[in-house]
Each structure stands twice: as C-alpha cells, then as structure tokens.
C-alpha cells in the first residue's frame with residue numbers, strides 16, 4: 236500500500252477524539268474534587284499522567300483543542316459560600332518538569348527566546364505542597380486574604396488567614412503603602428501527623444496528606460476551626476505593589492525585601508548561576524526531603540532577573556520564566572493482590588497488603604501495612620481494589636484510600652482469620668482493643684523467643700544463667716519450642732553450643748533443675764498471660780489457691796479477684812481455653828515443676844468474700860492502703876473504679892467524682908465508721 240501524501244495524517248481518529256473528550260471530563264471532575272472539595276480521589280501522579288496525555292493529544296491534533304479544556308485552566312471555581320475576590324493580576328499555575336530532560340528542554344526554550352548565552356541566573360525554591368494564597372496589605376495592615384480559585388476569582392478567607400500564627404497582621408520597616416504578597420499555606424509534617432492521630436482518636440475525619448489538610452483547613456466557614464489547625468505560611472512572590480517603594484531588580488532580592496517587611500520565607504531559597512546550579516540544588520533538596528519540616532513535591536526554578544521575566548512573559552496558565560521540577564511522587568496507584576496476616580513477637584496479628592509492585596517516592600513498594608481490622612473497615616478495602624499508596628520518609632508504606640470508582644465487580648472481602656497462621660491457636664480480640672492476638676503464647680513459633688525469655692526471667696521461673704543470647708541460640712536450633720523443652724535439655728547437647736564448655740552446660744542444666752521448685756504466683760506469672768503481672772499472679776494464687784481452679788474459673792469468678800477487671804479476666808479465661816497452652820502446663824507439671832500449697836483464706840475469715848469495694852477520699856483512722864489490705868484479708872475485692880457491680884463505696888473526707896458516680900448508679904455509700912464496723 237502506498238501512502239497518500241494528502242491523506243491527512245494529523246487528523247485525529249474517532250477513538251482519539253473520544254479519548255480527549257473522556258480525559259477532559261475526567262480531569263474536570265478531578266479538579267473539582269481537588270480544588271473545590273479538598274478531597275481528591277486519585278493521587279497527583281495519576282492526575283499528572285492523564286493531564287500530560289490530554290496535553291499531548293491537543294498538541295498533536297489541534298482540532299481537539301478546546302477552550303474549556305483543563306489544560307487551559309488554573310485551579311477550580313471559587314465557592315459561593317465565600318465572598319469572591321477578583322485578583323488584580325491572575326494567580327497562575329506552573330509548568331512541570333518530571334525529568335532532567337524536561338528541565339533541559341525548559342532551559343533551552345528560554346535561552347532561545349532570550350537570545351542569551353546560557354548564563355541565566357535562577358532563584359531556586361522548594362515547592363511547598365499546600366494551597367496558594369494572596370495577602371493584601373494596606374498601610375502595613377493585613378486587610379484581605381484570598382485563595383487562588385480559578386486564577387481570576389478567588390475566595391475571601393481573611394478571617395481564616397488571620398488565625399495563622401506566622402502571618403504578620405502588621406508589616407514593619409519601609410513597607411509600601413499597598414502590597415500584595417503571594418505564598419503557600421501548608422501544614423508542617425509533624426503537625427499533620429499529630430493532628431491526624433488526635434482526629435482519629437476522637438473519631439473525626441482524618442486527612443490523606445498534608446496538602447489536603449492545609450487546603451481543607453483554609454477553606455473553613457468557621458475561622459475558629461481554622462485556628463485550631465496547625466497551619467504555616469511562606470511567601471514566594473509579590474503581586475501588585477504600589478509605586479512608593481523601590482522594588483529590587485531580581486526575584487531573590489524581592490523575597491529579601493518581603494522578609495524585611497516581616498513576611499516569612501523558606502530558609503531553603505538560594506540563587507544559582509546557570510542550569511547546572513539547578514541540578515545541584517535539585518539533588519541537594521531531594522536528598523534532604525525527608526528531613527525538611529514540611530512536605531514538598533519538587534523544586535521551583537525561576538529566572539531571577541525581573542527584566543528577563545518580563546521579556547519571557549506568560550502563556551495561558553503559567554509563566555514562561557518558571558518551572559516546577561517535580562520529585563518522584565510519594566503517592567501512587569496500585570492494586571491489592573491479597574492480604575497476609577503476620578504474627579508479631581507479642582502475638583499481635585497485623586494484616587499486610589500484598590501489592591502490585593509500584594514505585595513510590597523513588598522506591599519499589601510491594602507491601603503495605605493495614606494495621607488492624609478497624610483500619611480495614613475504615614478504609615473499606617477489598618482484594619482487587621485500586622488504592623492510593625503513600626510512602627513519605629522512613630514511615631512504612633500506608634494505604635491511604637481506596638479508589639472506589641475502580642473497584643472490580645468481584646472484589647473480595649478481607650476476612651480476618653480466627654486462628655493463628657503460625658501455630659493455629661485461637662485469635663482473640665479483647666473488647667475495646669484494636670489489636671487481635673494469637674493466644675498460643677507458649678507454643679507459637681512467632682512468639683517463642685519472647686515467651687521463653689519471659690518464662691526464664693528472674694521474677695518468673697528464674698533460671699540462673701539462661702540469658703537472652705542462649706535462648707536465642709536454642710530457639711534458632713529448634714531445640715526448644717516451648718518452656719517444657721527447657722527441662723528436657725541435656726548437658727551433652729548444650730556443651731556443643733559455641734562458647735559453652737561442659738562446665739557451663741552442667742551449671743545451666745542444674746539451674747534449670749533447681750527452677751522446678753517454684754511458687755504458684757511465679758508459675759502463673761511465667762506463663763506470660765497478657766496483662767497478668769506479678770501482682771495479679773499473686774492475687775490469683777491467694778484467691779483460688781489452686782492452679783486447676785484458676786484454669787476452670789468462669790469470667791465472673793475471675794472478676795472477683797483483686798485487680799482483675801473484665802479485660803484481664805478475658806485474657807486469663809482465653810489462655811486456659813487454648814488446648815496448646817493447657818498441654819504445655821501439663822507437660823511442665825509432669826516434668827516436675829511444683830510449688831508449695833497456697834493457704835486459702837479460711838471460710839471463717841473470708842467474711843467479705845464476693846464483695847467489691849471502692850475507696851475514695853481521705854480516711855482518718857488508717858491509710859487507704861491499710862484499709863485495702865484489711866478488706867482483702869477478709870476476701871473482699873478492692874477496685875479502683877465504681878460500677879454497677881460495686882458492693883459499696885467507702886467515702887472518706889473530700890471524696891470527689893467516685894462518690895458522685897456512686898450516687899448516680901445508686902451504689903451503697905459507707906462512711907469510715909461503717910468500714911471499721913465491717914472489719915470487726
């Protein structure tokens with residue numbers, strides 16, 4: 236087939252036409268979500284790719300060009316809820332470079348336009364990731380602040396901006412009569428993380444990233460809300476300035492002028508000669524990106540001479556004299572392929588998403604933590620979902636959001652396992668706790684090392700000479716899988732370990748043998764039941780006096796024990812319901828672990844058994860501790876908080892909130908005299 240020269244190759248195909256229309260619609264929607272709702276549904280990297288694709292189509296096929304195309308526009312519409320502000324000169328966007336080649340192309344273009352011999356000086360600035368604002372000062376006083384809006388019309392956010400601590404309300408020194416300043420409002424990284432933590436704890440909305448946090452906080456209708464958000468401002472250029480003051484001939488010096496008048500500017504701004512200086516600056520800031528106090532998505536390079544800036548001028552949406560050289564994106568799109576459940580050293584089960592590998596922040600990421608079941612529910616993640624992954628600094632990659640519009644039809648729900656993937660023990664999630672845990676503390680390979688260290692420790696079974704290093708060696712060689720295996724170790728085996736002679740091996744085996752003679756509280760503590768410390772172990776021992784009674788106790792019976800609340804009771808209960816744990820205990824006892832019988836309180840002395848008291852206020856005849864001991868000696872439980880289960884509150888002088896609570900719940904209130912009667 237011969238190619239007809241007049242067959243117009245630059246005609247867009249119907250498919251390309253449809254694609255361009257589709258991209259225009261999609262980007263218009265993304266703009267609305269990003270600029271007007273402060274709630275983007277895709278990461279910037281995805282937006283930028285689609286934007287570039289549309290730009291390319293419009294460039295290749297001029298007939299696809301459209302005045303309403305997002306490529307011709309800046310930002311989004313100003314919201315009607317705010318008073319609108321007409322900008323005296325438009326607030327534009329910036330052209331982007333995503334690589335060194337693209338930056339070189341920018342330099343080449345301006346060098347040609349300026350007819351200059353490649354010796355242009357550039358002002359280099361970090362590209363702050365927040366929201367652009369215009370501040371108007373009249374006679375040195377901040378009279379108006381506005382968002383960029385669509386570049387022509389912005390929103391009046393004066394009341395909100397006045398609450399930002401480092402925005403001066405009054406200028407100083409030789410400021411011009413009228414000055415418009417442009418700059419970025421952003422949320423420093425640390426403040427953003429703190430804010431999100433607090434918001435999550437209070438069940439409030441969190442932000443996906445500092446940029447959304449800043450933009451969302453800035454456009455609050457109630458400035459008291461903005462005041463509570465940790466916002467910050469840096470100026471990066473002048474807008475309209477009255478003629479009474481002489482402006483410097485370079486951009487950098489003008490920033491210095493702004494600083495002299497009291498406006499904060501970033502400490503990272505410098506001037507370099509030629510493009511090579513820009514590379515060095517790019518590398519330097521990229522390397523320090525994680526250590527900056529705020530998030531940046533690249534650097535901005537501006538022709539420093541104002542005269543040259545004026546020669547270069549503007550295109551529709553951006554100046555020709557500046558470029559944003561973007562850093563690798565910290566947020567990317569990828570797909571959740573599956574979820575693995577990992578068991579930590581303390582039995583905590585962590586769901587980890589297996590991802591379609593993706594480059595984020597310059598690193599390939601193929602896993603991201605999902606934290607816990609609540610987080611999975613909060614994000615509403617399913618297997619097969621397209622999600623936004625964020626990797627900033629040294630923090631482990633996070634899934635910030637599901638892109639719901641890209642959910643495939645058969646996306647699978649994530650099912651939290653009931654049994655430990657390592658040891659198959661039951662997984663327990665205590666009420667009110669976010670973390671689910673494997674209950675096979677004594678046998679779970681994932682927890683073995685820590686469980687054994689605890690078992691052998693001084694306050695537990697107390698095996699002299701069995702230190703952490705040795706335990707690690709034993710676990711690594713698989714010689715010891717549970718505490719019972721310790722009692723099966725032989726001198727012959729041990730002596731083979733590095734740096735261990737026959738003598739030391741004998742000593743250790745002897746120490747292990749000696750530990751068989753123990754006490755019930757020590758044994759209970761050594762089992763490593765969650766939240767059962769030494770004191771609780773001792774209370775359990777005196778209350779029940781026999782291990783079998785503890786193992787068989789109901790939740791209600793366990794809650795009768797001093798210092799045992801509903802949560803601890805459930806940990807104890809679950810522990811003994813796990814067959815593996817029971818098996819290890821049986822083995823230990825078979826191997827000769829024993830303890831002297833614990834004296835149980837005689838029936839006749841346990842006059843207050845089954846009762847729970849709360850002590851509050853100041854007693855005169857005895858201290859609160861003495862009262863507590865006396866009550867406990869009679870079999871009563873002394874609790875720290877009042878509930879409907881409380882038998883009575885014993886109120887001394889100046890009793891406070893516990894007394895009020897008792898009154899509210901209708902719990903009996905006793906005086907110190909009543910207490911003395913009880914103890915007779």
Ligand SMILES: NC(=O)c1ccc[n+]([C@@H]2O[C@H](COP(=O)([O-])OP(=O)(O)OC[C@H]3O[C@@H](n4cnc5c(N)ncnc54)[C@H](O)[C@@H]3O)[C@@H](O)[C@H]2O)c1
Nearest residue numbers: 265266269275277278279282328329360362363367471535
């Ligand atoms: N995720 C989405 O759905 C979505 C939608 C729309 C836009 N976006 C993102 O926004 C970008 C376009 O936004 P844009 O038009 O605000 O452009 P931009 O963010 O690429 O660059 C212009 C802006 O940079 C800011 N800036 C920061 N430091 C500066 C400095 N030192 N000097 C000058 N300006 C500085 C200013 O606010 C200025 O308005 C896109 O590239 C995309 O990444 C994302």
Ligand SMILES: [Zn+2]
Nearest residue numbers: 655658673679
């Ligand atoms: Zn386990």
